[in-house]
Amino acid sequence: MRDLSGQNHYLSAVRATPFYEKQKAVDLVNTWHRWQGYTVPDVLDNVTVEYFAIRNSASVFDITPMSKYRIKGPDALAFMNRLLPRDMTKLRVGRVGYTVWCDDEGMVIDDGTVFRVAEDEYWLCAQERQLEVLKRNAIGFQIEYAEITDEVAALSFQGPVTCKILKNAGFAGIETMKMFDLRFFDFPDGEIMISRSGYTGDLGYEVWVQNDQAEAIWDTLFEAGKHYDIRAIGGDALEIARVEAGLIAAHVEFSPANETVRPGHAKSPYELGLGWLVKLDKGVVFNGRRALMKEKKNGSRHRFVKLDVEGNKTACNAYLFDKKHGKQIGHVSSTAWAPTAKKNIALGFVDMPHGEIGTEVWAEIYYMKELKWNTRWAKCTVMKDAAWNPPRKTLTPPADF
Amino acid sequence: MKKYDVIVVGAGHNGLTNGAFLAKAGLDVLVIEKNDYIGGATVSRNLHKDWKYSNCSYVCSLFRPEIYRDLNLAKHGLQVVTYNGGFTLTEGGDYLGSYNDHERMRREIYRHSPVDVDAYDRFGTEMAKWCRFIRPMLLRTPPDPTSFKFRDLDELAFLAKKFGELGSKDLHDFMRFFTISVADYLDQFFTSDLVKAHKAGSGIIGTGLGPMSPGSAYVMLHHYMGDVDGSMGAWGFARGGMGSIATALCGAFQEYGGELRTGSGVDKILVTNGRVRGVVLENGDEIQADRVVSNLDAKRTFLQILDPKDAGEKVVKAAKRFKIRGSSGKLNIALNGVPEFPALPKGSRLIHGDFHIVDNMEAYERAYDDWKDGRFSKNPYIDALIPTLTDPTMAPEGKHFMSVFVQYCPPSVNGREWTDELVKEFGDNVIDHIAKYSPNFKDLIEHVEVRTPREIENEAGLTQGNIFHGELTLDQLMFNRPFPGYAQYRGPVNGMYMCGSSTHPGGGVMAAPGANAAREILMDMKLSTTVPEDASDD
Numbered sequence: 001m002r003d004l005s006g007q008n009h010y011l012s013a014v015r016a017t018p019f020y021e022k023q024k025a026v027d028l029v030n031t032w033h034r035w036q037g038y039t040v041p042d043v044l045d046n047v048t049v050e051y052f053a054i055r056n057s058a059s060v061f062d063i064t065p066m067s068k069y070r071i072k073g074p075d076a077l078a079f080m081n082r083l084l085p086r087d088m089t090k091l092r093v094g095r096v097g098y099t100v101w102c103d104d105e106g107m108v109i110d111d112g113t114v115f116r117v118a119e120d121e122y123w124l125c126a127q128e129r130q131l132e133v134l135k136r137n138a139i140g141f142q143i144e145y146a147e148i149t150d151e152v153a154a155l156s157f158q159g160p161v162t163c164k165i166l167k168n169a170g171f172a173g174i175e176t177m178k179m180f181d182l183r184f185f186d187f188p189d190g191e192i193m194i195s196r197s198g199y200t201g202d203l204g205y206e207v208w209v210q211n212d213q214a215e216a217i218w219d220t221l222f223e224a225g226k227h228y229d230i231r232a233i234g235g236d237a238l239e240i241a242r243v244e245a246g247l248i249a250a251h252v253e254f255s256p257a258n259e260t261v262r263p264g265h266a267k268s269p270y271e272l273g274l275g276w277l278v279k280l281d282k283g284v285v286f287n288g289r290r291a292l293m294k295e296k297k298n299g300s301r302h303r304f305v306k307l308d309v310e311g312n313k314t315a316c317n318a319y320l321f322d323k324k325h326g327k328q329i330g331h332v333s334s335t336a337w338a339p340t341a342k343k344n345i346a347l348g349f350v351d352m353p354h355g356e357i358g359t360e361v362w363a364e365i366y367y368m369k370e371l372k373w374n375t376r377w378a379k380c381t382v383m384k385d386a387a388w389n390p391p392r393k394t395l396t397p398p399a400d401f
Numbered sequence: 402m403k404k405y406d407v408i409v410v411g412a413g414h415n416g417l418t419n420g421a422f423l424a425k426a427g428l429d430v431l432v433i434e435k436n437d438y439i440g441g442a443t444v445s446r447n448l449h450k451d452w453k454y455s456n457c458s459y460v461c462s463l464f465r466p467e468i469y470r471d472l473n474l475a476k477h478g479l480q481v482v483t484y485n486g487g488f489t490l491t492e493g494g495d496y497l498g499s500y501n502d503h504e505r506m507r508r509e510i511y512r513h514s515p516v517d518v519d520a521y522d523r524f525g526t527e528m529a530k531w532c533r534f535i536r537p538m539l540l541r542t543p544p545d546p547t548s549f550k551f552r553d554l555d556e557l558a559f560l561a562k563k564f565g566e567l568g569s570k571d572l573h574d575f576m577r578f579f580t581i582s583v584a585d586y587l588d589q590f591f592t593s594d595l596v597k598a599h600k601a602g603s604g605i606i607g608t609g610l611g612p613m614s615p616g617s618a619y620v621m622l623h624h625y626m627g628d629v630d631g632s633m634g635a636w637g638f639a640r641g642g643m644g645s646i647a648t649a650l651c652g653a654f655q656e657y658g659g660e661l662r663t664g665s666g667v668d669k670i671l672v673t674n675g676r677v678r679g680v681v682l683e684n685g686d687e688i689q690a691d692r693v694v695s696n697l698d699a700k701r702t703f704l705q706i707l708d709p710k711d712a713g714e715k716v717v718k719a720a721k722r723f724k725i726r727g728s729s730g731k732l733n734i735a736l737n738g739v740p741e742f743p744a745l746p747k748g749s750r751l752i753h754g755d756f757h758i759v760d761n762m763e764a765y766e767r768a769y770d771d772w773k774d775g776r777f778s779k780n781p782y783i784d785a786l787i788p789t790l791t792d793p794t795m796a797p798e799g800k801h802f803m804s805v806f807v808q809y810c811p812p813s814v815n816g817r818e819w820t821d822e823l824v825k826e827f828g829d830n831v832i833d834h835i836a837k838y839s840p841n842f843k844d845l846i847e848h849v850e851v852r853t854p855r856e857i858e859n860e861a862g863l864t865q866g867n868i869f870h871g872e873l874t875l876d877q878l879m880f881n882r883p884f885p886g887y888a889q890y891r892g893p894v895n896g897m898y899m900c901g902s903s904t905h906p907g908g909g910v911m912a913a914p915g916a917n918a919a920r921e922i923l924m925d926m927k928l929s930t931t932v933p934e935d936a937s938d939d
Contacts, residue, residue, distance in 0.1 A: 006512060007495075007512065008746070009505070009508040009509070009512065010498065010505075010509075010746055010751075011746075011748075013504060013505050034504060037504040037507060037508060104570070105568075105570065129507075129518060129519050129522075130519070131515060131516055131518065132516055132517075132518075132519030132520050132523065133519065135516050147515060258519075258522065258523055258526065259522055259523075259526050260526070261526055261529040261530050262533070263566050263567060263568050263571070
């Protein structure tokens, strides 16, 4: 692609990631979408085939557009502990933690992963841009922060054969990495970081490299996986895996508090089923604590539910009811037919106190067949776990496949 | 002699809107215009060869979509075309572009100030909150907070509910917002002076306030709360110039049976025994009517066409105190081609939008200092557009019309009346200023119409040339507009009404005052309303 740096960005509304040429080379369908200013594929070949690469072999997905920040300095831990509701003293060097962060009203600004790469250094990887959030919260802390989104290229490498392929590629000791470990490995032109993390609820890794190492790491993975069905995938396949794994997405399950205009439309961690991330008694003040303490005491407005939906019609954009033709109590936010779990699933929200695990709610589903709309009522059972949560996700060392 | 149900004084966009809704209700309505052409400041004029100038107002965003739709203005020839982006030129030879596309806008701010990128979204979110709050007020009559009438209490309850929804943090921010300066407001978001300067212009357009004067933040919101086709804050060109809006409104008015009379203005409103009975024109003609609606600003209405004996001492004093300071000028230019701006990269289409000169906050304040001292700004803020890059109808092929709005320009120069020499000096200063950024600009100029407050007042009838019919400060907004006790469109004598931008919700080509006044008149006549309700999107 053309040089779009500086003023030249006016030439194109989107930027190419360092993996652009590699993806373009295997792109058969030419359907791309915009992700935080970059162009990325929806599909490269076939959604179903790409989805099964995630669950059956190995999938390679370009996550370069994710917002990435480096936070460094003597107060790095104190700063992260102030920003995040998790107890960050528990996150050791070499570990990764999933987290949310809130505004003063206890509403979720965004979620993401924190990488503790050194005693005094963290990387923050977020769905939305967070540079100003860091700036505003850095007051009084001895830290430096920088956006590294455009400097770090990243691949999400997910699937049951990924550990085996990384071993083939010569990343010695990769099999000893536990879920949410991070480690640095030698690679031509400099160390690269690999973390055992992902957005698929399966065995998988994320690989973080400098831009000029991007094509080399791509080639390394595909060469090491050539005897398996390793595939580059687009966002559509990942979306199915994400819903199957019961994971939330910004602008789908929650409206980022910083960007929410309408009163009451943002959500708290409790309302997103993420109360386990909130450590009210961790001994230090963190953003939103007062509001979250109040919510803990007085109760939340909504409950996040993972639903097993009867029948095979996905409950796209459906309202949820307490019973068939009953009172409306919530709505569905994401849906999928789960090809591995072999379930019709939905994620959504119901008003408290509805939606306890094992209880039933009802969805009124509209679906179209050959341009004719039909409606159907479906009983939905609130699941305890995600539809797909295999032991191999956390098993260490992982099996070869 | 014929007696009308209603006479509307002035065929500005609000007078025509008012007349259209009244005629639609079946009333016999006459709109009287002093000029030979209609539109007031919503006008397209042919002053040079085949060029059409939008020679007062020049872009459209605030016009209420409910009115557009209800009066079927599309059928009457109105088309508003959104334009994309714009740019602010810097003294150092760079520019800050604006893009309607969110990601492109982010990239552009990132180029100048990375940390301001997220601030830009935060700013947008907060402005959207205030827009969402204020937009439903536009097509409503402000409640009288001292009244115990059922309707006023009902409207006050509506307001209270809206406040209640905001929550405590937003409420605090909102209260501050209405009293704060645009400079202080932007400081809450941005670090880059250029980004601030880029946003600050809409806080001073048309107002006798500087960017550091309290109250100017609201002026910015006033420019944000409009939309084109639901895209909030977007602006568009009326195809054929702003006069197309007046023409379309007049088309609707006449289709409903309204009569228009141009060429002689109203000299006096005739009042007998505290009740309106018609008007007398400048040419001496007397026309009878049960009701008279003034589209003129508050000063002209209460100090010129209404006899002070009829208006009463309180109203006369309030009208005298009404703040309506002239602060803007305008150049309308016929060009032989598209001016080049070397700061812009080749092939950039940003020139299709609005462009500005003033790249730091202090420069704005200095421009304001000149105005306070009674001079036009040496380095003025310029809001310029070339509509003919988008609109094929306003200039010959390959030629262009450029509209240059200039802030600040005083109503008199060093206490002296404007003279033709001074007007030329003002115009030349602006042209020289633009030429610093565009080397071929002067060579392209074929004709210039220079408008200082003098010309604007004399032609469009805006006192002191104030484009908003009075300052948009909190003491002159909502139930204080134009002044307390007279915010519900009724004058001090029976049968007299106001429908111009001196009334709620104020200036801009919005048509809301005209529509709101029509609703009040129909209510007094116990007729069912023809005025659409607010249809805000949520």
